Amino acid sequence: MDVDAAVFDVFGTMTDWRSGVTDALAAVGDRAGLQADWPAVADAWRRRYRPVLHRFLAGELPWRPLDELHRLMLDEVLAEHGLTALGESERHRLVRAWHRLSPWPDAAAGLELLHETPVLTATLSNGGVGLLTRLTKQAGLRFDCILSAELATSYKPDPQVYRMAAELLQVEPRRLLMVACHPDDLEAAAGAGLRTAYIPRPLEWGPDAEPVDPPAGVDLIAGDVMDLARRLAGTGTVNTPVS
Numbered sequence: 691m692d693v694d695a696a697v698f699d700v701f702g703t704m705t706d707w708r709s710g711v712t713d714a715l716a717a718v719g720d721r722a723g724l725q726a727d728w729p730a731v732a733d734a735w736r737r738r739y740r741p742v743l744h745r746f747l748a749g750e751l752p753w754r755p756l757d758e759l760h761r762l763m764l765d766e767v768l769a770e771h772g773l774t775a776l777g778e779s780e781r782h783r784l785v786r787a788w789h790r791l792s793p794w795p796d797a798a799a800g801l802e803l804l805h806e807t808p809v810l811t812a813t814l815s816n817g818g819v820g821l822l823t824r825l826t827k828q829a830g831l832r833f834d835c836i837l838s839a840e841l842a843t844s845y846k847p848d849p850q851v852y853r854m855a856a857e858l859l860q861v862e863p864r865r866l867l868m869v870a871c872h873p874d875d876l877e878a879a880a881g882a883g884l885r886t887a888y889i890p891r892p893l894e895w896g897p898d899a900e901p902v903d904p905p906a907g908v909d910l911i912a913g914d915v916m917d918l919a920r921r922l923a924g925t926g927t928v929n930t931p932v933s
Contacts, residue, residue, distance in 0.1 A: 691910055691922060693885055694861040696804070697814035697837060699870035700822060702894045704831060705791035708732055714787035718780045724773060729896060731771050738763040743816070743845045753843050755818045760785045789821050793829040794891065800915025801832050807923045812837045814855050814868065816845045835859070847878030856884070869918065873905035885909045887918055
């Protein structure tokens with residue numbers, strides 16, 4: 691595939707948010723003497739993500755950094771699960787858990803392979819610049835550049851976020867590859883003129899999650915970031931578009 695740069699979704703595509711957030715909830719809850727189905731609480735927190743973003747895009751909410759939105763959603767989830775005993779310091783610690791997620795096993799090695807190619811790499815996430823900088827540093831994810839929807843004062847799937855990435859990297863949208871495990875992210879990127887690559891993450895929502903189908907019209911399906919890097923370097927198998 692002939693591209694100049696690749697931008698990556700982070701939560702889910704490059705990092706395992708569910709395990710990290712579940713562990714943080716369990717640790718905070720244990721210190722507070724609370725018990726709950728912590729994976730279910732983590733899932734409920736994450737499920738509020740897209741509805742809140744769509745409320746912003748519909749003009750119902752002012753723009754706020756993702757940390758503030760995470761806190762807003764967390765307060766609602768804790769109330770629903772009877773966990774209101776958690777105080778301010780515990781809630782702050784839980785919001786910061788999104789800054790300390792572990793990468794998927796292939797993510798760091800795949801980025802290192804991409805560093806051996808001319809393809810530029812960057813994040814393109816709804817996480818803020820500070821969040822993404824801390825997260826990628828502690829996770830060992832060596833990107834060439836940190837880009838965030840925060841720089842457009844918006845959130846994906848707003849088309850201006852994808853166009854901003856092309857402008858800041860000084861590449862044509864058709865030569866910029868959006869990499870994600872979320873079909874809606876890739877569909878929005880394609881609508882903004884970007885190329886798209888789908889990486890399945892069947893464990894994103896845990897071992898019992900329903901499989902996710904790749905979006906129609908995606909340019910490339912890769913098994914993981916290592917596979918993507920080999921394909922972009924021309925050393926892997928032939929690119930596999932969706933039929």
